[in-house]
Amino acid sequence: MPLTERIETAIANALSLAQGGQAPSRLAAAIEYATLPGGARIRPTILFSVAAACGDDKPDLANAAAAALELMHCASLVHDDLPCFDDADIRRGKASVHRAFSEPLAVLTGDSLIILAFETLARTAEIDETRAARMILSLTRRTGMPNGICAGQGWESEPHIDLGAYHRSKTAALFVAATELGAISAGHDPEPWYDLGALIGEAFQVADDLRDALMDTSVLGKPAGQDDLHGRPNAVAQLGVKGAFERLSDILAGAIASIPSCPGEAALAEIVRLKAQSIMPKVPARNRA
Template sequence: MDISARIEAAIGNAIAEGQGGVAPPKLASALDYAVTPGGARIRPTLCLHVALACGDDKPALSDAAAISIELIHCASLVHDDMPCFDDADIRRGKPALHKAYGEPLALLTGDSLITAGFEVLARVGDADPKRALELIRILGIRTGMPYGICAGQGWESEEQIDLSAYHKAKTGALFIAATQMGAVAAGQAAAPWEELGDRIGEAFQVADDLKDALLSEEDMGKPAGQDEANARPSAVAELGVQGAIDRLNEIMSGAIDSIPACPGRDGLVQMVRKTAERLVPAKAIEAAE
């Protein structure tokens, strides 16, 4: 089974668990709506690539680690789109969940996906309790406060914003989770993998800032120009378009250099290089010229 199929099968199983028993039908439907279609699935893909590079000796743990991160990510998108935050109408080319199901069900869907992420990890705890507990710890740190995606969203309510801390929490947190959890699932220490996740996360944020500034809603499948409209901090506002592109290239070069020694390092280097090439679409580069 290839990585994409592995991820989709595991996510399908997790959502089915949430829809089982006597689950409210509309909420059960909203859970599926929130995670499919799934976009690039870059976070779980990165997690599994790291696990494979480190040996992937317990695939059930690796799968659980990967999809727990994706479930948290999908939850964050549901919440981010709501009127109290970005008030976005479109996500992944279709109506945002609160537009399709209403705000109460959107809030409950996001909450359900967060709890599902942790439940997935707990369910495979018997495979290796020590590793599973560490996976739960990392996911908790990168979801909540002060270093997780909740902190990232919280920075938008501050008058003075630390752009580095904002980016590291809002976008970098789940990429750090992906690299660290992939390593831990395969029996390796988490700490050496933080820099790689941090750098890839920052690169994705800079790329997202560029796309938001340069592409259309049709190109992105979600509203464009939101950083400027909502007066949010961005790499483009701080550095300009060309400065942001230069910064993106610098970050990804550092990401490759930061990959720790592991049996599959060469393959992981190739994966990161391909990711860098896909970060900013040609349309955005053309728009910048």
């Protein structure tokens, strides 16, 4: 099965748990709206790539992990767009959930996706109890406090922000979850995979900072200039455009070098290179000065 099809099938199977029966129709519709169609699905792609490099001996575990991770990511986007945070009108080129369905339903949509993510992982205990428990723990640690995406959002309310801790929590945490979950699903120790996830996440954040500063809303599919508008710490403000591009290249090189020794190491390195090209902001070289 092609990777894209595998990702979408896994997500659709997870979403089916929230449909049917006596489910409130508008909330059910909002949950689908928040997840379908998706974005680049880069996190589940990384997860599957790591699982494959480690043998992927129980693919149903990797399928559930990939779906849970993407549901958690979508939940974070729904909450990020709320008026109390970014107050964003669009996401992925369409109205944000709170604009399309109302603020109360957006809150419930994000909450429901979080719960659905953990339910999806919990059901894998029927396949392998030990791996299921380790996957749940990994996703919990990368979404809550003190180092998960909740902490990342919390840093924005602090009077003084630790930029490294902010980026590790806000963006890198779910990429770390991707590499850890991929390894765990295939029966491998997740610890050696931390650096790869953290570096990919840091690269993604720097690339996002560059896109926010250099591209417009019509291209991004979400509001541009948000870092400047909200006074957030970011790589462009700290390093300048040229410095941010240089930093991005250095991080991506480090990510490839960090891949642990495994049967699929060479294939995984090529996938990381391709993903690196896909996240590189598409702006003219003259604008990088």
